Amino acid sequence: MEHRRLGRSGLFVSEISYGNWLTHGSQVEEERALACVRAALDAGITTFDTADVYANTAAETVLGKALHGQRRESLELCTKVFFPTGPGGPNDSGLGRKHILESAHASLRRLQTDHIDLYQAHRFDRRTPLEETMSAFADLVHAGKVNYIGVSEWTAEQISRGAALARELRIPLVSNQPQYSMLWRVIEEQVVPAAEREGLSQIVWSPIAQGVLTGKYQQGAKPPEGSRATDTAGGSDMIAHWLRDEVLERVARLRPIAEEAGLSMAALAVAWVLQNTNVASAIIGASRPEQITDNVAAAGVALDPALLTKIDEVLDGVVETNPGLTRSP
Template sequence: MEFRHLGASGMKVSEITYGNWITHGGQVEDDAATACVRAALDAGITTFDTADAYANGAAEEVLGRALKGVRRASLEVFTKVYFPTGPKGHNDTGLSRKHVLESIDGSLARLGTDYVDLYQAHRYDAFTPLEETMQAFADVVRAGKALYIGVSEWTAEQLRAGQALAADLGFRLVSNQPQYSALWRVIEGEVVPASQELGIGQVVFSPIAQGVLTGKYKPGRQPPAGSRATDEKGGGAQFVQRWLRDDLLARVQELGPIAAELDLTPAQLAVAWVLQNPNVASAIIGASRPEQVAENVKAAGVVIPLPLMERIDEVLGDAIERDPARTAANAPAQRLA
């Protein structure tokens, strides 16, 4: 495993982060989830990402149990706040002072830890004054409940405004967690340049585009049984559906020979691709089986030569989404409750 600094902070994280969105508390049973976490630890992963909204708190509980007994100082545990939780009442969402300060205590209890290494704003809250949110985060840090603060899917403008307020309050934003893959590059035009300027690193999710970049989804065929595209129970199907176009899937099949040139699987190539961006601190992988963790971890430390990076661009062509406006579109347009 290789390690990188998280933004301009002094903390290092593993190049591969294990994330339990969708899977823990939802798609897979607790025993399988625990086996995946143990496989991540065995593979050298020290960074684990979750959120209070995942399975309405159950994902945090599963992760906490799976990490029990591991030396806490050897881990980097991340969680998030924003989306509706608990009974989902009128104050059980957003980034108000009330919700942030109550949510961190709930997350710590579920995770079974006294602090998290990184506490993240899961989205930008346009309905709470940014000053209120940043003051709440400052108080979380001062109370020792989080060591660092990050955000997720914020625009370049939002990052600049948040960082300016954070600096006035005596802390810094160190990370952003956006979607990023060879197919989804919307952060490259504005978010990454702003982040480099501000000392913010990316911890990216969906580097395999919900499994599409593994090549297992074939044009003109039904999704394989047991794949995320068939997961109606855990919600995976709704997220992968947008990628299941025959023209796009045909292009993805052409990435197989490129991966083979590097002695990688298509999934490993996809994870290694996002790690070529120097502003990326870590790529989040998920898994429903331990062997998936062991395989994807092999992307750490891989250097993809420039000619092959250019060939990937040529193969994917106009299937690549680059519009920076898609980041703002990911933020909820109205308060969720």
């Protein structure tokens, strides 16, 4: 496993991170979730990403239990705040000071730690002054409860505004966490250039497009039993956009390219996002430990430019590039 610097900061993260969205506390039984975390550690992954809203706080609890007893200094723990985790009261969501501070302390308890390495605004909050949001983050940093600040799915303009306030408050805003894959490239035109100007890196989620880029979904066939496409708790809604015949036909044509690279299709997809120099880490998830072993084969891989061109040619016409699709609720 190799590590990359996060933005212009002094923090290094493993170029493949382990995330537990849609798995721990929901799709995957706890013992299997613990086995996946152990497999991630064995593979050299040191960066673990979660959020308070995942499985309505259960994901943080499971991750805290899984990492208990590990050397804390050897890990980078990342979590997020924005979405509601309580009964839906007026202060149970968003990026107001009250919700940020209360959520941070609750996350610390669930993760069984005294500090969060990277605390991320899970979305942009249009209802709260950005000055209030960044000031609350600054107080957590200055209190030693948070080391670095990040955002998720912010537009280029929002990133620039946040970075200006972070400099004023003297706190390290170092990352953005967007969706990014061979099929979903909406950050390339505006978000990546803004992040490079402001000194942020990308920590990307869904590099295998919710599993579509593994090749396991076949044209005209029912989704495999137990796959994300059969998960009525939310996974099927996320993946439905990619289950069109035209997409699946193009994805199937990636298989010989993966074989040429000596990788599985999943590892090829992860390696592809890591070719972007602004990407510090790709988040993988898993419901079985062997999926981690497969995905981490992408670590340290340099894909030949000719092979990247072949990928672009195969996927031409089904890739989403519209920067307007980066938006918050």
